[in-house]
Amino acid sequence: MLNNMLTSIGTLTFGQSLLLSGIGMLVVLLELAILAVMIVILSKVLGAVVGEKKAPAAAAAVPAPAPAAPAPVPAAPAAPARPAGLRLENVDEPSAATIMAIISDKTGIPLNHLDFHSIKGAPVELKGVDEETAAVLMSIVSKESGIPMNRLSFNSIKKVD
Numbered sequence: 701m702l703n704n705m706l707t708s709i710g711t712l713t714f715g716q717s718l719l720l721s722g723i724g725m726l727v728v729l730l731e732l733a734i735l736a737v738m739i740v741i742l743s744k745v746l747g748a749v750v751g752e753k754k755a756p757a758a759a760a761a762v763p764a765p766a767p768a769a770p771a772p773v774p775a776a777p778a779a780p781a782r783p784a785g786l787r788l789e790n791v792d793e794p795s796a797a798t799i800m801a802i803i804s805d806k807t808g809i810p811l812n813h814l815d816f817h818s819i820k821g822a823p824v825e826l827k828g829v830d831e832e833t834a835a836v837l838m839s840i841v842s843k844e845s846g847i848p849m850n851r852l853s854f855n856s857i858k859k860v861d
Contacts (some may be wrong), residue, residue: 790821799835806836818850828859 712720721817788796796819804811826834834857 785819786816788817788821789818791819795821802832802835803839806832817848820850824854825856826858827856829857 716770782822786796791799799819800811800814802815803809824834834854836850837857838849838854841847842852845852
């Protein structure tokens, strides 16, 4: 049957073959466009269902205005801004900044290469050890044991002679 149809149509001219291939490409491109629109619609619907909210791009694109005059240099160094996602429990921000700076200084790792998730102010009893040394000891115990700091709990740190 198919053979009879092909012989009855005959051969296509060059113009007809170009027209047929153009129609085929147009159909494929139209199907791709429909698929792209469906993907956009589905992503918006799923985003609304999941509750995913995007930050407005306009707020990120607007640069901060430049100050008119240079700001005066503060007399004491200001505490670094709290990193996003850092939880503080029973610790004030200046103390947390001090702890982060001490750990950075004692370990030799730059502060921008350290990632603090939480700093908890637990009542640790220190006997014969200052706070800086205790903080370094806690970080060394965490590093050497492979246990994250948020999974460790220190009740007391005592210097043994």
